[in-house]
Amino acid sequence: MTQTIIWTIAIITVLGLVLAIILYFVAEKFKVQEDPRIDEVEKVMPGANCGGCGFAGCRAFAEAAVAAPNLDNNYCPVGGNDVMAKVAAILGYEVKAKAPMVAVVRCNGTCANRPRTNTYDGLSSCKVKAALYSGDTACAFGCLGCGDCVEACQFGALSMNPETGLPEVDETKCTACGACVKACPKTLIELRAKGPRGMRMFVSCRNQDKGPAAKKACAAACIGCGICQKTCTHDAITVENNVAYIDFNKCKLCRECEALCPTGAIHGVNFPKPLDKEAVKARVQERQKKAREAAAAAAAESNTKEA
Amino acid sequence: MKNTFSIGGIHPHDNKISRDCAITPLATPPTVYISVAQHIGAPAQPLVKPGDKVKVGQPVAEPGGFVSAFIHSSVSGTVKSVGPRADLAGKMSTTIEITVEGDEWMEGIDTTDTLVTDIPEDNKATLEKIRLGGVVGLGGATFPTHVKLSPPPGSKCEMLIINGCECEPYLTSDFRTLLEKGEQVVIGAAIIKQVLGGVPCTIAIEENKPEAIDHINEVIAKLRKISPKYDGISVMTMKMRYPQGGEKQLIDAVMHRQVASGGLPISVGAVVQNVATALAVYDAVQKNKPIIDNSVTVTGGCFPKQANLLVRVGTPLSYIIDSLGGMPSDAVKVISGGPMMGKAISNLDAATLKGTSSLLFLTAEETMRKPESNCIRCGKCADACPMGLEPFLLNKLSRINDVEALEDNAAQDCIECGCCLYSCPANIPLLDIIRMGKAEVMKAIKSRQIKK
Numbered sequence: 032m033t034q035t036i037i038w039t040i041a042i043i044t045v046l047g048l049v050l051a052i053i054l055y056f057v058a059e060k061f062k063v064q065e066d067p068r069i070d071e072v073e074k075v076m077p078g079a080n081c082g083g084c085g086f087a088g089c090r091a092f093a094e095a096a097v098a099a100p101n102l103d104n105n106y107c108p109v110g111g112n113d114v115m116a117k118v119a120a121i122l123g124y125e126v127k128a129k130a131p132m133v134a135v136v137r138c139n140g141t142c143a144n145r146p147r148t149n150t151y152d153g154l155s156s157c158k159v160k161a162a163l164y165s166g167d168t169a170c171a172f173g174c175l176g177c178g179d180c181v182e183a184c185q186f187g188a189l190s191m192n193p194e195t196g197l198p199e200v201d202e203t204k205c206t207a208c209g210a211c212v213k214a215c216p217k218t219l220i221e222l223r224a225k226g227p228r229g230m231r232m233f234v235s236c237r238n239q240d241k242g243p244a245a246k247k248a249c250a251a252a253c254i255g256c257g258i259c260q261k262t263c264t265h266d267a268i269t270v271e272n273n274v275a276y277i278d279f280n281k282c283k284l285c286r287e288c289e290a291l292c293p294t295g296a297i298h299g300v301n302f303p304k305p306l307d308k309e310a311v312k313a314r315v316q317e318r319q320k321k322a323r324e325a326a327a328a329a330a331a332e333s334n335t336k337e338a
Numbered sequence: 339m340k341n342t343f344s345i346g347g348i349h350p351h352d353n354k355i356s357r358d359c360a361i362t363p364l365a366t367p368p369t370v371y372i373s374v375a376q377h378i379g380a381p382a383q384p385l386v387k388p389g390d391k392v393k394v395g396q397p398v399a400e401p402g403g404f405v406s407a408f409i410h411s412s413v414s415g416t417v418k419s420v421g422p423r424a425d426l427a428g429k430m431s432t433t434i435e436i437t438v439e440g441d442e443w444m445e446g447i448d449t450t451d452t453l454v455t456d457i458p459e460d461n462k463a464t465l466e467k468i469r470l471g472g473v474v475g476l477g478g479a480t481f482p483t484h485v486k487l488s489p490p491p492g493s494k495c496e497m498l499i500i501n502g503c504e505c506e507p508y509l510t511s512d513f514r515t516l517l518e519k520g521e522q523v524v525i526g527a528a529i530i531k532q533v534l535g536g537v538p539c540t541i542a543i544e545e546n547k548p549e550a551i552d553h554i555n556e557v558i559a560k561l562r563k564i565s566p567k568y569d570g571i572s573v574m575t576m577k578m579r580y581p582q583g584g585e586k587q588l589i590d591a592v593m594h595r596q597v598a599s600g601g602l603p604i605s606v607g608a609v610v611q612n613v614a615t616a617l618a619v620y621d622a623v624q625k626n627k628p629i630i631d632n633s634v635t636v637t638g639g640c641f642p643k644q645a646n647l648l649v650r651v652g653t654p655l656s657y658i659i660d661s662l663g664g665m666p667s668d669a670v671k672v673i674s675g676g677p678m679m680g681k682a683i684s685n686l687d688a689a690t691l692k693g694t695s696s697l698l699f700l701t702a703e704e705t706m707r708k709p710e711s712n713c714i715r716c717g718k719c720a721d722a723c724p725m726g727l728e729p730f731l732l733n734k735l736s737r738i739n740d741v742e743a744l745e746d747n748a749a750q751d752c753i754e755c756g757c758c759l760y761s762c763p764a765n766i767p768l769l770d771i772i773r774m775g776k777a778e779v780m781k782a783i784k785s786r787q788i789k790k
Contacts, residue, residue: 129516137686148684149684150670152671152682152705152706152707153707153767153770154767154770154771156770158774159770159771159773159774162774162777163427163681164427164428164429164681164682164684165427165428165684165685166428167429167684171424171428171429171430211413323730
């Protein structure tokens with residue numbers, strides 16, 4: 032009896048040792064040389080595997096970052112500058128700090144602003160709805176309200192506001208991965224610079240119809256009047272296809288466009304003080320008056336010179 | 339044994355409540371809106387500018403490509419504007435707005451009722467007349483007819499099928515056309531037959547239209563006495579089943595041949611044309627009359643005045659509705675086309691197109707969707723699918739957007755007939771979801787073809 036037990040233990044032990052030695056040599060022989068930095072980089076990544084960087088997950092990003100000669104084309108929008116600084120430290124590259132971005136929904140067609148013209152009875156999906164027709168309001172460019180963006184967000188940063196019927200972005204949760212931008216069939220969502228202390232300006236409309244049609248469809252539509260473009264002293268606003276667009280790299284947050292917009296399509300958010308529209312309007316008018324006088328004086332001067 | 343297709347299909351109640359209403363011409367509206375995108379393929383290019391005077395039957399837009407068609411003015415008057423206008427679904431398309439003045443027709447159009455029974459021998463001239471007449475398939479797909487009648491080299495047509503099934507519930511315009519313009523339809527069929535090289539022709543009519551079957555049989559017998567060209571045209575009585583009028587289903591039912599996945603009907607030697615298309619071919623070839631009007635069924639259980647109207651192309655829908663006594667108060671949905679495949683209209687100011695066959699009014703009870711519940715895996719959708727697909731599987735794959743698996747399971751073969759949705763006891767919007775997946779597959783196939 033005892034002999035059987037001893038033999039069993041001995042055979043198993045010897046077998047184990049022999050196999051371990053074989054395995055050791057096999058492992059040495061077929062060792063895959065992997066850059067240890069890939070693991071290190073992966074460790075500092077957020078681990079969301081959201082695909083916001085353009086790669087299939089954090090591991091793929093780490094591999095690409097290690098293989099690339101610099102970090103110009105690799106940026107993790109979720110981790111932001113902190114994570115990228117750590118990655119740069121591991122790899123010994125330099126990384127340019129990027130302004131933090133945030134998703135912005137550019138539609139102001141709330142239930143109050145934009146009356147419904149028909150009832151949609153199909154599958155609750157923006158993609159399906161957009162393929163079928165222009166939507167249940169007279170605006171063919173606005174939010175369809177089925178929440179494809181909410182579904183696309185992996186970070187719970189988007190939610191539908193039942194009162195307005197529009198999606199809202201929770202800035203604290205938004206990582207600017209861009210999943211919602213891809214999900215929106217009307218391309219309403221844009222990644223914009225978060226701005227100093229979250230302060231930023233944007234045109235909350237994408238309606239390319241001419242003024243009267245846009246206004247009829249939605250009370251808060253951009254009618255492409257161009258007042259904002261003329262007012263802007265920083266050359267940040269362009270009006271194309273009857274809709275204004277603010278370049279966030281040029282905007283100096285003076286809020287003059289917001290004060291002058293006749294329909295309220297331009298929004299300023301996270302400003303500490305509410306906008307004093309009248310004061311800003313007066314300021315702009317004063318400046319424009321001076322400019323006109325100066326122009327008139329210059330014209331008069333050139334006239335006298337010619338004479 | 340009655341003839342029908344081999345797999346799938348459903349039996350909705352046919353509801354042909356407007357079957358006894360003769361086709362009556364609708365008064366010309368004060369303004370018509372003629373879209374340049376009335377057919378499958380490239381939109382036509384406008385030939386007129388604001389201020390131009392046009393006559394009835396004058397071309398106002400020319401084909402914008404090979405698969406495209408002429409578009410003609412349906413009225414005489416002055417072009418008011420050429421620009422974007424919302425269509426039935428609220429989407430913008432270039433539209434020619436014409437203010438109606440009088441009713442002056444182009445020279446050369448035969449407006450009399452005399453029947454022209456001589457079939458022209460010159461096939462090239464006939465095809466050119468069909469092209470110039472802007473004839474497109476009026477069964478729903480609006481595919482340019484002259485393209486369909488010019489089979490690619492190497493393929494041989496063995497049979498012409500004239501589709502008079504009208505398997506969609508409610509619709510009666512084809513039925514009325516067969517009854518009232520049977521001679522013209524048969525002559526049109528004979529012209530198409532001649533162009534295709536004298537192949538046999540079958541006019542397929544479902545058994546719920548016995549009057550039409552009898553009438554067409556009489557007409558064929560009468561015309562055979564005039565010319566041997568009418569030999570080889572016969573009527574086939576089809577068993578009632580939806581979607582018998584689908585091209586591939588009809589070929590299966592008549593010829594017992596199945597079109598392969600991704601293949602064209604010509605690959606099994608068939609060409610299918612709708613009854614209304616045969617009539618349009620007759621008008622274009624024998625009378626020089628392009629498509630300027632089409633018959634539209636206005637119907638629905640809640641609509642007080644059933645009608646089959648002859649409507650000029652570009653008539654605003656609101657004008658048609660007003661002329662019949664306005665919107666019924668309990669109607670919640672207006673559909674262009676039949677209840678199975680038709681599209682709900684979101685913009686009643688839109689105008690009719692060549693392919694508009696019906697305006698159907700439905701009440702909330704008839705049309706609103708019931709709440710969706712989970713799939714119980716009963717397999718009714720797979721039984722009902724006339725293409726032999728598995729809608730329950732395509733539903734899942736579409737939801738996760740697995741394009742490769744969708745293509746493997748032939749989502750691109752879906753004919754969007756709605757049988758799956760109709761048969762689903764869990765009220766899952768199968769068609770909506772599968773259509774989304776099909777669009778993704780088509781996109782993938784297209785991008786692959788471009789790469790090659």
